[in-house]
Amino acid sequence: MSQPMPVDLYANDVHAVLIAALPVVRASDLNLSIHENPVTINGKVFDTAKSEEAKGATWYLRELWGGQFQRSVSLPFPVNPDKVDADYEDGILRVTFYKSEQAKPRKITVRTSETQGEAIGERSESTS
Secondary structure (H helix, E strand, O other), X not given: OOOOOOEEEEEOOOEEEEEEEOOOOOHHHEEEEEOOOOEEEEEEEOOHHHOOOOOOOOOOOOOOOOEEEXXXXXXXXXXXXXXXXXXXXXXXXXXXXXXXXXXXXXXXXXXXXXXXXXXXXXXXXXXX
């Protein structure tokens, strides 16, 4: 890809969301994959210079790029690859990755002397 593919990535306690701007890309030419980490977006953009209409034309300005593209982005935590939502509309790809169970925050109970049966720092001393 001769042009950078701009992306945004944000996360909360439940999921991460990746947003990529892919103007002029048809959904059928877009691929999304994840294998552990990172997530990879690739595909192709139709090259207007290779169109039937452009054959024999004299080009005075050519800024639109065409061809294959790929971008890989590392996610901030492990995700569940079986629970991913991807939507593509008006040139914007929005992908939601849900955290794997081991990556979700957990509440940890802090024990006290009442829950432990003895005070912190106290040990039963046995006589030898």
